[in-house]
Amino acid sequence: MTGRILISEVGPRDGLQSIAAIMPTEAKKAWIAAEVAAGVTEIEVGSFVPARVLPQLADTAEVVAYACSLPGLTVAALVPNLKGAVAAVEAGAHKITLPLSVSETHSLKNLRRSHAQVLEEVRAIGAYLRSLPAAQRPRFEGGLSTAFGCTLEGPVPLRQVLGLGEALMAAGADEVGLADTTGYADPTAVRERVTRLREVVGQHAFAGLHLHNTRGLGLANVLAGLEVGVTTFDSSLGGLGGCPFAPGASGNVVTEDLAFMLQSMGLETGIDLPRLLEVRTVIQAALPGEPLYGFTPEAGLPLGFKQTEGGS
Secondary structure, three states: OOOEOEEEEOHHHHHHHOOOOOOOHHHHHHHHHHHHHOOOOEEEEEEOOOOOOOHHHOOHHHHHHHHOOOOOOEEEEEOOOHHHHHHHHHHOOOEEEEEEEOOHHHHHHHOOOOHHHHHHHHHHHHHHHHOOOHHHOOEEEEEEEOOOEEOOOEEOOHHHHHHHHHHHHHHOOOEEEEEOOOOOOOHHHHHHHHHHHHHHHOHHHEEEEEOEOOOOOHHHHHHHHHHOOOOEEEEEHHHOOOOOOOOOOOOEOEHHHHHHHHHHOOOEOOOOHHHHHHOHHHHHHHOOOOOOOOHHHHHOOOOOOOOOOOOO
16 A cells, blocks of 8 residues: 545535534634645535525535635535536535435435436436536536445445446446445445445545545445545545434544544644644634544654655
């Protein structure tokens, strides 16, 4: 395992959607700017869903527009349908992700759509994006949510993951990612599902892993992903996050712990760890009392720790 690993921060979207408090827009901008200053190069900054559903993310268009002004940052956003994709493009997003839950029960709870209905939205988005000039066309990921298991259905069959991954590509997605929305993944399952999905969609079309630390296996699952060549991992500052439509789903892999582990292994992340640890103060000030997680922030960096070349 050598080379550079992309840490894609999802806290401003996945983290904030799962808590009751609403972070002020200016605090969101400060959070994003601080992470960029620490070397983070991709951030999912919000979701284009109706404000009545997720009032925490009602300002996503403004946040996307601001984030696009920060040099070197890939600005990502989640979209549930064609309407959301159009709004994301108009705001200037560089990447959009539409989640397709492998568990159809979860899909009906999360998007209120069946698999067939979600794939129809993917086809509509794909056609819309192809109608745009290449310079205005964001990268389009189909995210396979609940790809390892679901708190509503239980274990998810591998054949269903592979079939839906293939269907997403056929419908117009540029790439497909795997998400352990509810903390069912284990290292063996990660290695198997990444390997098999790549066989179906192609090496170039595998987007990365979105892992949760629900049962304490987040970093173990990252390591399993590294072993089979995954180079992009989602994480959330302070471990904020969890799907509000999946009972029992809890926080994401902690960005600070992930960056520390990768750099301790000699892998490049481009992230300045001391500056990244300071970003927590922005969240703590804006969301007083909201619990933040992570062992590295609590323990601090070990004496003599040296960042890898390209780590800052």
